[in-house]
Amino acid sequence: MxxxxxxxxxxxxxxxxxxxxxxxxxxxxxxxxxxxxxxxxxxxxxxxxxxxxxxxxxxxxxxxxxxxxxxxxxxxxxxxxxxxxxxxxxxxxxxxxxxxxxxxxxxxxxxxxxxxxxxxxxxxxxxxxxxxxxxxxxxxxxxxxxxxxxxxxxxxxxxxxxxQAPTLKFQDITVFPQECRVTVRGEEVNFSPKEFKLLELFMSHTKRVWSREQLLERIWGPDFIGDSKTVDVHIRWLREKLEIDPSNPEYLVTVRGFGYRFG
The missing domain is CATH 3.40.50.2300 (Response regulator)
Structure with missing residues (x-):
């Protein structure tokens, strides 16, 4: 026993x-x-x-x-x-x-x-x-x-x-890198792998301006075959999930002539 x-x-x-x-x-x-x-x-x-x-x-x-x-x-x-x-x-x-x-x-x-x-x-x-x-x-x-x-x-x-990867937080957006999870205004939101990597990169370097070419190289890799419109499409999808008004973004903004900035 x-x-x-x-x-x-x-x-x-x-x-x-x-x-x-x-x-x-x-x-x-x-x-x-x-x-x-x-x-x-x-x-x-x-x-x-x-x-x-x-x-x-x-x-x-x-x-x-x-x-x-x-x-x-x-x-x-x-x-x-x-x-x-x-x-x-x-x-x-x-x-x-x-x-x-x-x-x-x-x-x-x-x-x-x-x-x-x-x-x-x-x-x-x-x-x-x-x-x-x-x-x-x-x-x-x-x-x-x-x-x-x-x-x-x-x-x-x-x-x-x-x-342990640190939790990334900016205002009411929180990214949990190890869990591949994002909450926006307290609600969990699903992101595709590319969207998640983009958001993680932006939130790891708030205020930094990224050109389309830099984003393509960091997220899609140097061997990616395509054009910069791919970045624009993913930015639009991110805004639809992050912004209250995607037409007037508060988080993910366009810096004309340079690229995109978060925050």
């Missing part, structure tokens, strides 16, 4: 939580010591005593699209997510290496700190190669564990911020 995963965090400072950590460790003393230490540092802590219990928790906290294989028990998605997994190598039912493989196979980049009594170079290399971000050999000090957790979270947050 599966053991029930503990979802109750030890809340020492409930208003100062700095991350949500899953501790997967079958040794009670180690698991409870890590959980208490991290809770006192301001982390929200979930615990699991074996690999199957950990899978259940991961399935309820990993966002839609990153769920683990359907052969494992499923649960309703929670709004909260995991920020870090501390994972023992030797676990009942599903060991740490296999659990790490499953998480990475689904494309999830959550930081994983692997714990093990095996400290040989080969063991560390295997753990890192299956997807762990760091490896800590038992016995270890709690100060070092906390420091490694902070470093992993810091690197992960920096990576996410560097790869």
């Amino acid at each position: 599966l053991s029930t995963p503990s979802l109750e965090a030890k809340k020492v400072q409930p208003n100062m939580k700095i991350g949500r950590v899953l501790v997967v460790e079958d040794e009670d003393l180690i698991r409870e010591t890590i959980a208490l230490t991290l809770s006192e540092e301001g982390y929200e802590v979930l615990t699991a005593v074996d690999g199957r219990s950990a899978l259940e928790i991961i399935q309820t906290t990993i966002g839609k699209g990153n769920a683990l294989p359907r052969s494992f028990p499923s649960a309703a998605q929670e709004s909260a997510k995991l920020d870090l997994i501390i994972l023992d190598l030797m676990l009942p039912y599903v060991n740490g290496l296999d659990l790490c493989r499953l998480v990475r196979r689904e494309g999830n980049s959550i930081p994983i700190l692997m714990l093990s009594a095996k400290g040989t170079e080969t063991d560390r290399v295997v753990g890192l190669e299956v997807g762990a971000d760091d490896y800590l050999t038992k016995p270890f000090g709690m100060r070092e564990l906390v420091a490694r957790c902070r470093a992993l979270l810091r690197r992960h947050q920096q990576f996410q911020s560097s790869t």
